[in-house]
Amino acid sequence: DVKVTQSSRYLVKRTGEKVFLECVQDMDHENMFWYRQDPGLGLRLIYFSYDVKMKEKGDIPEGYSVSREKKERFSLILESASTNQTSMYLCASSPGTGAAYEQYFGPGTRLTVT
Amino acid sequence: AQSVAQPEDQVNVAEGNPLTVKCTYSVSGNPYLFWYVQYPNRGLQFLLKYITGDNLVKGSYGFEAEFNKSQTSFHLKKPSALVSDSALYFCAVRDFRYSSASKIIFGSGTRLSIRP
Numbered sequence: 032d033v034k035v036t037q038s039s040r041y042l043v044k045r046t047g048e049k050v051f052l053e054c055v056q057d058m059d060h061e062n063m064f065w066y067r068q069d070p071g072l073g074l075r076l077i078y079f080s081y082d083v084k085m086k087e088k089g090d091i092p093e094g095y096s097v098s099r100e101k102k103e104r105f106s107l108i109l110e111s112a113s114t115n116q117t118s119m120y121l122c123a124s125s126p127g128t129g130a131a132y133e134q135y136f137g138p139g140t141r142l143t144v145t
Numbered sequence: 146a147q148s149v150a151q152p153e154d155q156v157n158v159a160e161g162n163p164l165t166v167k168c169t170y171s172v173s174g175n176p177y178l179f180w181y182v183q184y185p186n187r188g189l190q191f192l193l194k195y196i197t198g199d200n201l202v203k204g205s206y207g208f209e210a211e212f213n214k215s216q217t218s219f220h221l222k223k224p225s226a227l228v229s230d231s232a233l234y235f236c237a238v239r240d241f242r243y244s245s246a247s248k249i250i251f252g253s254g255t256r257l258s259i260r261p
Contacts, residue, residue, distance in 0.1 A: 074251040136188035
């Protein structure tokens with residue numbers, strides 16, 4: 032059974048803190064994604080990676096960075112957390128380079144920045 | 146610009162009745178279309194996809210979707226709703242701005258509520 036895990040389900044951080052969100056997939060997928068989900072806005076892509084050490088900006092990369100040192104792990108970093116980054120963060124993975132593959136999602140991390 | 150729209154924020158249906166969740170799209174090439182479902186406090190789960198071929202696509206949990214090229218729509222349907230179908234549903238379309246990964250654009254989501 033395919034599995035994407037995220038390091039925390041709930042996280043509370045203070046403004047200005049550096050925050051790390053970890054995602055691990057056990058399916059040997061090439062592609063990994065970080066989204067944020069906000070009510071009424073659906074899912075918006077922050078960053079994605081199509082190979083180890085390779086990354087591309089999504090639609091809302093400002094205030095975020097990512098790291099992919101190993102194929103199975105994709106980390107999202109909030110360099111200096113702000114209250115407008117309070118959101119649900121979802122990680123996903125998919126195989127190959129084609130656009131026909133569905134994405135597999137982790138359970139999400141609900142981040143609150145106070 | 147490429148986009149996907151879900152015109153209804155909420156759909157309410159009685160158990161046992163047919164349900165439809167609407168989705169329309171705008172893309173510059175052949176559309177690859179997806180439906181995902183999110184149950185409370187869970188990540189998204191893939192339901193079905195249209196890539197090519199038969200316009201009626203069958204997916205998980207008894208759901209199906211009909212691709213209509215002339216109306217640029219991909220509505221999700223089920224003949225008989227269950228209370229357990231209550232969830233948040235997302236339509237998505239391939240993002241043609243990128244070719245190096247299976248990137249997709251998500252709609253804003255439709256909350257489906259099935260009353261007993």
